[in-house]
Amino acid sequence: MNALFLIFYGFQEYNGISKKIRYQIEALKDCGLNIRTCYYDITPDGNRQWLIDDHVLTDLGKGIIAKLKKRISFGPILQYIKQEDISFVYIRSYHNANPFTIHFVKALKKQGVKVLLEIPTYPYDQEFTKQKLNLCIDRIFRHKLCKYIDAIITYSNDKEIFGQRTIRISNGIDFNHIPLRETIHDTSKEMHLIGVAEIHFWHGFDRLVEGLKNYYATHPDYKVYFHIVGNLAGKREQQEIEILIFKYELQPYVILHGAQYGKDLDALFEQADLAIGSLARHRSGIYNIKTLKNREYAARGFAFVYSEIDDDFDHMPYILKIPADESPIDISKLIDFYRKQSVPPQEIRDSIRHLSWKEQMKKVVDYYNEH
Incomplete structure (x- = not known):
């Protein structure tokens, strides 16, 4: 079966979402699809392009006109889908429901193509601290867009989104690309925490800084260090994290590493003892979610901390759940929790074998074949 995975932006090596998409595509190939990747990118000299598997499909040019074409002109993609006899299109939502994307999907349906839409986070309205106009347009048109979609892929437990049925999956893991931690440290005198993300306000790392x-x-002898790995997404995050670090004189204990990937990221994990997941998803109106980061921590063999509801992990002995509120994190509880940990890294990793990307994307392929 010929298929196309469509995203509305490009790839970045250090970006967890980019890696996730690569893993999804690889898993769909393992499930038997002849799948290509269509994505949008900007060259170093400013040209805006649609690409298919790193080959230029069409060059939109530069400037405002090119930027506008990206939003409204899907003709080259439609032509490619018809030319290559593609029968299945998997779209990763960019929250860009509008008359042009609706026309695009309707045209696909006329060509007899099945279309599935992945909505990575739901609900997502409260995550829009910027681009409010785009959200307003999306709100107006998303129900109509979803009317022409065959199903919505979600990581939530919702059986219906925007009036359309859902395929419920979990974020997955490509075990071939995530190494198991090798080092268990002596934590009798100090403990190192690690939080990895493109850092938004809903990650709640400020709660840990406050803690x-x-x-x-209290002037403790026992030292706790927090390694924050990833770029701060905006001014709010800078105020809530970077400024607080200096205000509280925590520079020796809270280290901002910026975005890291590959061996550099692996080395930081080898220094760590306990991983920190999202601590404030409630700020974006989300209480039940299956985040990619939780699964990556488990695949590396780490015990970890989070505040949301995650059905895949809530019952696990290597998990510490904290309240979904604005209270500072109680550091002494983190210390006590880690000292009582007895689950070895390999056992943690083995506990999520069923969450491989191949197993999760197989649900999508099975849905396609059955409908």
Whole structure:
């Protein structure tokens, strides 16, 4: 079966979402699809292009006109789909429902193509701290767009989104690309925490910074370090994290590493003892979610901490759930939790074998074959 995976932006090596998409595509290939990847990117000299598997499909040019074409002109993609006899298109939502994307999907349906839409986070309205106009347009047109979609892929437990049925999957893992941690440290004198993300306000790392302020106010002998790996997404995150670090004089204990990937990221994980997931998904109105980061931590063999509901992990002995509120994190609880940990890294990794990307994307392929 010929298929196309469509995204509305490009890839970045250090970006977890980019890696996730690569893993999904590889898993769909393992499930028997002849799948190509269509994505949008900007060259170093400013040309805007649609590409198919790193080959230029069409060059939109530069400037405002080219930027506008990206949003409204899908003719070259439609022509490619027809020319290559593609029968299945998997679209990753960019929250860009509008008359042009609706026309695009309707045209696909006229060509007899099945279309599935992945909505990575649902609900997502409260995550829009910027681009409010785009969200307003999306709100107006998303129900109509979804009317022409065959099904919506979601990581939530919702059976219906925007009036359309869903395929419910979990974020998955490509075990071939994520190494198991090798080092268990002596934590009798200090402990190292690690949080990896493109850092948004809903990750709630400021709650941990506030907790460290309270902890160090007691002048403890036992030292706790927090390694933040990833770029701060905006001014709000800078105010809630970077400025607080300096305000509370926590520079020796909270280290901002920026975005890391590959061996550099692996080395930071080897220094760590306990991983930190999202601590404030409630800020974006989300209480039940199956995040990619939780699964990556488990695949590496880490015990970890989070605040949302995640059905795949809530019952696991290597998990510490904290309240989904604005209270500072109690650092002493993290220390006590880790000291009581007895689940070895390999056992943690083995506990999520069923969450491989191949197993998750097989649900999508099975749906296609059955409908």
